[in-house]
Amino acid sequence: MQKATTILLLIFTAVSFTTLTAAAQDQNGGSSRISISASAQVVESIEMVTLRDISFSPVQPSQQTITIDPLSDTNTGKMVALGNADSQIRVSFVRERTLTHDSGTNSLTFTYEIAGNDEDDQSSAEILQTDNRDLTLNGNGEYYFWIGGQVNVENAKPGNYNGDFTIEVEYI
Amino acid sequence: MKKLFTVISLLLLPIWALQAQTLALNIEAPPELTITVISDGVLDFGSLLQNQGTVQIQLQDPQTETISIEGEHNRDVRVTIYPPPALQLDADNKLPFTLGAAYANDGEDNKNQATVFSGNTATFPIYQDDGGGPPPWAKGGKKGGGPPTSKAYLYIYGDITVGNDRAGTYTGTINISVEYD
Numbered sequence: 001m002q003k004a005t006t007i008l009l010l011i012f013t014a015v016s017f018t019t020l021t022a023a024a025q026d027q028n029g030g031s032s033r034i035s036i037s038a039s040a041q042v043v044e045s046i047e048m049v050t051l052r053d054i055s056f057s058p059v060q061p062s063q064q065t066i067t068i069d070p071l072s073d074t075n076t077g078k079m080v081a082l083g084n085a086d087s088q089i090r091v092s093f094v095r096e097r098t099l100t101h102d103s104g105t106n107s108l109t110f111t112y113e114i115a116g117n118d119e120d121d122q123s124s125a126e127i128l129q130t131d132n133r134d135l136t137l138n139g140n141g142e143y144y145f146w147i148g149g150q151v152n153v154e155n156a157k158p159g160n161y162n163g164d165f166t167i168e169v170e171y172i
Numbered sequence: 173m174k175k176l177f178t179v180i181s182l183l184l185l186p187i188w189a190l191q192a193q194t195l196a197l198n199i200e201a202p203p204e205l206t207i208t209v210i211s212d213g214v215l216d217f218g219s220l221l222q223n224q225g226t227v228q229i230q231l232q233d234p235q236t237e238t239i240s241i242e243g244e245h246n247r248d249v250r251v252t253i254y255p256p257p258a259l260q261l262d263a264d265n266k267l268p269f270t271l272g273a274a275y276a277n278d279g280e281d282n283k284n285q286a287t288v289f290s291g292n293t294a295t296f297p298i299y300q301d302d303g304g305g306p307p308p309w310a311k312g313g314k315k316g317g318g319p320p321t322s323k324a325y326l327y328i329y330g331d332i333t334v335g336n337d338r339a340g341t342y343t344g345t346i347n348i349s350v351e352y353d
Contacts, residue, residue, distance in 0.1 A: 031351030034207045036237050036328060038344045040217035040227075040259055040267060042337055084339055171219060 044141070046083040046169050053077050054165075059153050068148035070115035071125060077147035080120075081169045085141040088172040091116065091132045099151065099163035106157040112149040112165060122146050133172060143169075203321050205249065206242040207350055210281070213237065215346065217259075220334045228331040231274055231283055237328040238281060241350050245299040245322035248353035251275065253292045256344035259332060267332040267342050277324040286327055295353050298324045 054077040056066055068075050081089065099108045115125035118138040125146060128135075137143050147165060215237050217227055229235045241249060253273055258266035274286035277300045287296070299322035328346060 031349060032205045032207045033347065033349045034209060034239065035345050035347050036209055036213045036215060036239075038215040038217070038256070038259055038269065038330070038346055040332055040334070040342045041219045042261075042267070042334055042339050042342060043219050043221060044339045045221050045223070 043084050043087065043171055046081055046089070046171065048167070048169060049080050049082060051078040051080060054147060059156075064154040065150055065152050067150040068113075070113045070127065070146045070148035071122060073148055075148075076115075076122070077145075077165070079145040079147065079167070081137065081143045081145070083137050083141050083169075083171070085137060085139050087137050087141070088133075089135050089137060089143065089169050090172050091128060091135055091143075091145075091167065091169050093128075093130055093165070093167040095130050097163050097165060099161035101157055102160045102162070103157075106159075106161075108151050108153065108156055108161050110149055110151045110163060112147060114167070115146045115148070117144050118142070120144050203242075203244050203319060205350055205352065206240075207348070208240045208242070209237065210240050211236075211238045215328060215330065217332055220332075222334065222339065223336055224334040226331055226333045229272075229329040231272065231286060231288070231327055231329055233329065235329070236283070239326040239328065239348065240281070241298065241324045241326060242321055243298050243352065244319050246297065246319075248295055248297050249324070250295045250351050250353045251289075251293065251326060252349045253289075253328070254347040254349070255292065255330070256346065259342035259344040261338060261340045261342045265338045265340070265342070267334055267337060269344060270331050271346070272329040272331070274327045274329075275324055276327070279322055281325045283327060286325075296324070298322050 054068065055075040056068075057075070059066060070076050081091075083089070093112065093114060095112050097110050097112065099110050101107060114128045115122065116128045116132070116135060117125035118136060120142075122144075125144070128145075135143060145167065147167075215229065216235055217229060218235075220227055241251070243249060251273075253271060255271035256269055258268050260266050271292060273289040273292070273294070274283070275289070275294060275296055276282050276286045277296050277298060278285050279299055287294075326348070328348075332342075
């Protein structure tokens with residue numbers, strides 16, 4: 001009987017040790033893992049290329065206004081935006097700009113009219129408002145602009161007038 | 173008869189002993205660590221131009237990813253973050269990525285109270301008692317008994333550098349490991 005009791009105690013001790021060790025592993029091994037992702041969309045810069053400047057014919061003494069129709073006039077300025085194919089773009093511009101006489105003392109106000117098309121075809125272009133958000137570069141990443149407008153020269157001082165035109169194009 | 177009594181004892185006593193150990197396990201088990209992404213799970217740098225240079229998502233930015241860590245309130249946890257060295261378009265096109273991380277352990281999801289990691293690993297108590305009012309578990313213990321739990325918050329951010337890289341979508345995976353210290 002004495003021998004049997006000793007064996008039982010050994011079994012009990014062995015079982016206890018195993019169980020406590022398992023509990024300790026649960027505590028120290030209580031770990032979790034998780035993942036998140038990181039993402040960035042790189043797009044090509046939009047490049048604006050001027051294909052030709054606006055060309056004004058010499059103004060006649062009796063002429064009151066100069067008008068360049070962006071949809072049909074061959075004197076329009078022409079630009080193209082180059083970027084990611086099929087990307088949506090936003091186009092904005094200031095409609096009225098000041099042209100300054102070479103002497104710096106006189107000025108004229110030029111009112112721009114812009115037509116745009118994702119094809120290199122002026123006649124099928126659409127007139128753009130000063131802020132357009134639903135335009136798309138074509139499959140080659142191009143969008144064309146024809147720049148016209150009108151200016152009143154009725155009281156203009158003879159000479160050369162210069163100014164610039166700013167158009168802003170950005171990805172949406 | 174004496175021999176028979178000994179055999180019966182051998183069969184019964186170990187069973188009794190095993191039952192007692194099962195009860196002890198239930199008492200000692202700590203609450204498991206629960207990690208939950210409570211933002212959208214994507215550290216999104218958005219649309220970037222070629223050659224834009226270094227672009228940062230900072231701790232206070234809304235794009236920062238937030239993860240909650242729930243566990244026994246008085247235990248320390250060790251958080252290890254494994255960031256990708258770069259976001260990749262493919263094997264040849266990569267945007268170098270630098271990890272930023274911080275944690276808040278005052279019981280609230282509050283970036284203003286966050287402590288910035290030094291490196292990719294940090295060890296901290298799940299709840300840091302700053303003496304500013306009752307702890308989150310003061311209104312009652314965990315439902316169903318067991319030790320009270322609390323939540324710490326982990327914030328993941330960082331920066332990437334965009335050079336003359338090809339256009340496209342660059343991605344990477346950030347792995348996060350949390351364990352009781």
